[in-house]
Amino acid sequence: MLQIYHAPMTRSLRVIWLCEELDLPYEVIPVDFSPEYRATPEWRALNPTGKVPVMIDNGITMFESGAMVQHLLNCYGNGRLEPQLRTEDHAHFLQWCWFGESTLARPLGEIVNHRREFPKDQTIPAVLTEMANRVEVSLHAVAQTTQKTNWLIGDTFTAADIMVGYSLHLASILTPDRMPATLETYWQRLQDRPSYQKTIIV
Ligand SMILES: N[C@@H](CCC(=O)N[C@@H](CS)C(=O)NCC(=O)O)C(=O)O
Incomplete structure (x- = not known):
């Protein structure tokens, strides 16, 4: 298994x-x-x-x-949770999958690492603020797309929503004050999925 x-x-x-x-x-x-x-x-x-x-x-x-x-x-997968290869949707699927772990997760990871590596009195506030700023820009990018559609790729849930969704899970814990109001509906939609609810308790 x-x-x-x-x-x-x-x-x-x-x-x-x-x-x-x-x-x-x-x-x-x-x-x-x-x-x-x-x-x-x-x-x-x-x-x-x-x-x-x-x-x-x-x-x-x-x-x-x-x-x-x-x-x-x-x-x-047998074609599930992923658009057909070599289509515009698939190109955007790849874009969001990579974005989830690179552009969005990277500054979140820096916040975690910075807090872990430096004792509390030695953290550099400017670093934490800059990383939070970068998170916020990325969150707005997700909000902009998901305001028009239910999911990142139109109205079909894909693995890109999982890749980005995990990073939103982290952002909601690490930088809750940076979550744009315009992201709320999509974030709630992700949290409402039974699969998400089963996952986060593991
Ligand atoms: N790009 C890697 C990142 C892996 C990663 O950073 N994992 C975190 C936990 S989510 C970790 O092990 N951090 C410990 C460390 O960096 O020291 C992946 O997606 O698997």
């Missing part, structure tokens, strides 16, 4: 959420998220960057959550 190495709140939620949407059986393997464990040769053998998640499918070991999502769509 598909194995998902998971720690609470981490990007493994994307993979679990996708499995719930596709009705794919999976096993969750809890990971000790401490820096000490993630630095062990045992964990580095699975993820050489020491990060979470890791997924093992049929003897294939992967790190990078977005690649895991695409791999599962390719192997088990």
Whole structure:
């Protein structure tokens, strides 16, 4: 069975959420998220960057959550949750998937790392503010698109909504004051999905 190495709140939620949407059986393997464990040769053998998640499918070991999502769509999606290849919708699907983990998640990750690496009295407020500003610009980009349609790709829910949705989950916790009011309907729509509700409690 598909194995998902998971720690609470981490990007493994994307993979679990996708499995719930596709009705794919999976096993969750809890990971000790401490820096000490993630630095062990045992964990580095699975993820050489020491990060979470890791997924093992049929003897294939992967790190990078977005690649895991695409791999599962390719192997088990049967065309679900992804527009037809080589269409405008598919181009935009790729755009939002990559955006979810790069443009939007990167400044969120910087906020997490900055707070983790520096004792409270040594955090640099200007860095945190700049990263929050970058998050806000990205959130507006999502809001602009989802005000016109139900989902990122028109009226069909796709894995791009999962890629971006996980990052919105993080933003709602890390930078709640930066969530634009115009994003509320889409964010609520994501949270209303039974698959999301099952996922966030794992
Ligand atoms: N691009 C990677 C990012 C992985 C990542 O940053 N994971 C976080 C948890 S969600 C982590 O392990 N952070 C610990 C660290 O960077 O030290 C992915 O999508 O899998």
